[in-house]
Amino acid sequence: MADADLVELAKRRGFFFGSNGAYGGTAGFYTFGPQGAALKRNVEDAWRDRFTLQEGNREIEAPTVMPEAVFEASGHLDTFDDMLVECAECGSSHRADHLVEAVTDIEDAEALPGEEVEELIADNDIACPTCGAELAGLDVEDFNLMFATDIGPGDGQPGYLRPETAQGIFVEFPRLKEYARGNLPFGITQIGPAYRNEISPRGGLLRLREFTQAELEQFIDPEADEPPLDRVRDVDVRLYPATEQQAEDGDYLDTTIGEAVEEGVIGSPWVGYYLGVAQEWYERIGVDTNRFRFRQHLAGERAHYAADCWDAESEVDGDWIEIAGFAYRGDYDLSKHDAYGDDSFTVFKRYDEPKTVERATVDPDMSVLGPEFGGDAAAVAEALETLAGRDPDAFEGDTVTVEVDGSGGDDAREVAVDAEVANFSVETVTENGEHITPHVVEPSFGVGRTVQTLLAHAYETDEVDGEERTYLSLAPEVAPRDAAVFPLVTNDDRLVALADRVAADLRAAGLAVAHDDSGSIGRRYRRQDEVGTPFCVTVDRDGIEGDGPETVTVRERDSAAQIRVPVDDLAEELAGLRAGGSFDDLLDRYETVETDVETE
Numbered sequence: 174m175a176d177a178d179l180v181e182l183a184k185r186r187g188f189f190f191g192s193n194g195a196y197g198g199t200a201g202f203y204t205f206g207p208q209g210a211a212l213k214r215n216v217e218d219a220w221r222d223r224f225t226l227q228e229g230n231r232e233i234e235a236p237t238v239m240p241e242a243v244f245e246a247s248g249h250l251d252t253f254d255d256m257l258v259e260c261a262e263c264g265s266s267h268r269a270d271h272l273v274e275a276v277t278d279i280e281d282a283e284a285l286p287g288e289e290v291e292e293l294i295a296d297n298d299i300a301c302p303t304c305g306a307e308l309a310g311l312d313v314e315d316f317n318l319m320f321a322t323d324i325g326p327g328d329g330q331p332g333y334l335r336p337e338t339a340q341g342i343f344v345e346f347p348r349l350k351e352y353a354r355g356n357l358p359f360g361i362t363q364i365g366p367a368y369r370n371e372i373s374p375r376g377g378l379l380r381l382r383e384f385t386q387a388e389l390e391q392f393i394d395p396e397a398d399e400p401p402l403d404r405v406r407d408v409d410v411r412l413y414p415a416t417e418q419q420a421e422d423g424d425y426l427d428t429t430i431g432e433a434v435e436e437g438v439i440g441s442p443w444v445g446y447y448l449g450v451a452q453e454w455y456e457r458i459g460v461d462t463n464r465f466r467f468r469q470h471l472a473g474e475r476a477h478y479a480a481d482c483w484d485a486e487s488e489v490d491g492d493w494i495e496i497a498g499f500a501y502r503g504d505y506d507l508s509k510h511d512a513y514g515d516d517s518f519t520v521f522k523r524y525d526e527p528k529t530v531e532r533a534t535v536d537p538d539m540s541v542l543g544p545e546f547g548g549d550a551a552a553v554a555e556a557l558e559t560l561a562g563r564d565p566d567a568f569e570g571d572t573v574t575v576e577v578d579g580s581g582g583d584d585a586r587e588v589a590v591d592a593e594v595a596n597f598s599v600e601t602v603t604e605n606g607e608h609i610t611p612h613v614v615e616p617s618f619g620v621g622r623t624v625q626t627l628l629a630h631a632y633e634t635d636e637v638d639g640e641e642r643t644y645l646s647l648a649p650e651v652a653p654r655d656a657a658v659f660p661l662v663t664n665d666d667r668l669v670a671l672a673d674r675v676a677a678d679l680r681a682a683g684l685a686v687a688h689d690d691s692g693s694i695g696r697r698y699r700r701q702d703e704v705g706t707p708f709c710v711t712v713d714r715d716g717i718e719g720d721g722p723e724t725v726t727v728r729e730r731d732s733a734a735q736i737r738v739p740v741d742d743l744a745e746e747l748a749g750l751r752a753g754g755s756f757d758d759l760l761d762r763y764e765t766v767e768t769d770v771e772t773e
Contacts, residue, residue, distance in 0.1 A: 176490035179629055180377055182643070186704050188212065188628065189378060201374030201382030203621075208704050211653035211685065213385070213624050216458065217364050219650055220387045220618060223454045230360035230389065231352065235341025237366055238322060241331040246513035247340055247506065249333075254315035256283070256290055257372050262306035268372045269313045272299050280418075284473030287313040318369040334368035339615065342390045343506045347516040350392075355520050357611055358393040364620070378621035379494055385620040392611040393443065394522065395503075400442050405449025406431035412483075413468040414438055425466060440481035441501040443614040448499055451485055451616065457753075458623075459648035461630040464488035467499075476500070487626040496626055497618040504610040511610065523606035530604055533565040534558075536596040546588065552577040553588060557595050568597035627651065631705060637733050638695075645705030646731050649751045654706045655684040656747055659697050661713040663690045672712040675725060675740060679710075682744040684751070702730055708747060716740075726766050729756045735766040 184190045187206030193199045205213055225232050244250050256269040270282035273293045282290060293299075295309035320334040335341060342349070342361045353359040364387045374380050408430045417423035426438065430449040439445040448467055456462060470482035485497035511518035535557045542550040556575035560567055567573055572589045631645040649655065658676040660668040669690070676688045687706065689697045694711065701709055709728040716724040716737070723740040727747075736759055738746055750756060 176377070176629075179490075179625075179632055182632070182703065183209065183377070183628065188704075189624075201371050201380070203378060203381060208653040209624065212627070212647070212651060212705075213620060215651040215653070216620060216623055216627070217385075217387060219458050220454070220620075221362070221364065223450065223457075224387070224389050224616070225362045228360060228389075228450075230362050230391075231349075232362045232364070233342065233345065233349070234365060235335075235338070235345065235363060237335050237368070238324065238332050239335055239340060239344070240324060241333065242513065243340055243344055243510075244319065244333055246509045247343070248509065249319060249336060249340075250317070253319060253336060254317050255372055256287060257314045257316035258294065258308055258311055259314075260301040260304060260306055260308065261311060263301060263304040265301060265303040266316075266372050267302065267308075269294065271373065271375075272302070272308070273297070281471060281474050284471060287315070316372055318371065320368050320370050336369050337367050337617070338363045338365050338386045338388045339390060339506070339617070342388070343510055343518075343613075344514075346392075346507060346510070346518050350520055357520060357522075358391060358398045360389055360391045362387070362389045364388075376492075376494070378625040379489075381621060384622075387618040387620055389447075389616045391443065391447075391614040391616075393614060394609060395612045400446035402431065402434065402442055402446050402449075405446055405453070408449040408452050410448060410452050411462075411466045412438060413466050413486075415469045415471050418468070418471060439483070441614070444481050444483060444499050444501050447614065447616045448483060448485075451497060451499070455485070457648070458651050459627055459631060459646070460487060460623075464630060466493070468493075476502075479503070487622075487630070489626060489629045494622060494626070495619070496622040497616065500615050500617075502613040502615055504612050506613055507610050517608075519608040519610050521606050522609045524604070528604050530602060531599050532602050533561040533568075533597070533599050535561045535568075536598075537590075538594045538596060541594045542590070549577055549588075553590060557590065561595075561597060565597075565599065568592055568595060573597075633731075640695075642699055642702055644702035644730060647705035647707070649707040650753070652705045652707050653685070654687050654701075654704065655679075655751050656708045656710055657687040657689055657697070657701045657706050658710045659688075659694060659712065660690055661694055661711055665714070667717055668712045668714070671717060671723065671725075671740075675710060675712065675743065678740075679744055679747065682748065684744065684747055698728065698733075706730060708750065710743065711735075727759070732756075734760065736760060736763040737766055738763055 186208055188209035189203045189205050191198045192202040192204045224230065257266055258269040259266050269290050273279055273282040273290055276297050276299055277293065291313045299308050300306060301308055319336050322332050322334065324330040324332040342363055349361055365385065366383055367386050368383050371380055371382050374382060406429065410428065410430060412426040412428060412433060414426060417426065430445050433439045434442050434445040439448065455465060465487050467483045468486050475482045480501040480503060482498065482500045484495045486493045487496050507518040537554040537557055539550060539554065542553055546553050553575060556577050557573065560575055571592055573592055573595050574587055574589050576585050576587050578585050627647060628645065631647045633646050634641060634643050656679060658672050660672040663669060672688065676686050679686045698709055707730050711726045711728065713726065724737045725740060725743060726735045727738050728735045746759060
């Protein structure tokens, strides 16, 4: 399957298409049509079931616009950049690292310094994809990807559209820990839009300026909390460790989660646990495991705060694309917000038994520090308190030296304080616990990229009754529709009436059902095959004539096999198939139907 075939089908059958076409289109924005919106919603529901409900986590919905201070604390203002090169001839902007990757064997040019990317552009005679002009000698610059806005009228508070959903969880941690009664571990999930002002959007749903993320932030005590690894210990995975990526003859490592964690291939048991959960979930929703892998981040691409990072990657049209990331983020996020914010981002960890400890304290005499240090007096007092906790021996002399930042923004300087003014002492206290900053484990999923992966992996062609057909072999759980209902012919009022009633009953049972009476039955099957409808229900005369209960035929999409099912049993059987039941079981229990309606 070529990517163009999938894009054509997606547009023709209402999965997704470029937005604002009436106004020339807007790069990086896609509209999900009726089929795509339903598929996307089903993927989100399946993710919510596995990562929120089954894990016992809680879901929130935070605003998509946040004040500038949030992103100053998180580091996005300084580091959330991509490499930009702008053509001097036509003015087109391009991702410099993508241009390098397209013409070299380098798979991760994003991890290289900008100067090295400039050299690669020159050495490989890379030209502007838009006009063909040479790009050698042009600067590669950092371009911040966040969309800026103002909160309020006029010169209102500066803000940004969130580039990820995670910050909405981190910022609200002081409140969320109360809902968890301060008990670790606990997890918070969120599904929603994020925004990145991509330099060169490309690849359909793969690189957008507005996209949907599904993220879990798992808050843990790093010294006490262990994941339930036994649940996924025997899950088979295909790993692509950093060591194999860097070796000349590097290859995949086919192993189990348990073995990979025990051998240290996966450094964090928590990351290993969620790789196992994700592997099972991707199989459940229909990702082709032969076109799927977990790739470990190389040192140059791993965030500085992350101890271990892996990406879930799928193969689409010959390229490997990231569809999820799994990172052990340590205490970076909560520590940063604790330092910048006005609330506490720690939790109180109660000891099993009270502990008697010696604690070094100071009680600086501000009546002396004030006149001596003026506006820096408070900073001196704080520095003395910090030093007492870190190095009590520093107070044994006649004076104590500390380093403070000047109140007027001056450079840091050392000041000497009389030890008697510091009022240093060591107290014996009984402690019932301590405040700790939780560590964070983050599985982050791209919903749109998952949708495109499912469509690419489900795209099939075969031959039925001598005719070639195209169909989407989507898992029933995520398919846009659960079933389609047809009257075999439309000139028999009895068939039309029963088809209407069957469709209404299935909808009342919570199933997404299409009703189609246009064209031949064969054409109707083809239309449903192309949108991935797993089961077609046909009302024919054989099902309403005779003394027995009314029946209909149920056709399974992939095999085109048909069985006859009583109308009264239909909703229950289809619901069971949607929940993961096997059509083969129905073949054993119901009468099979041999028919030539495929070509009628």
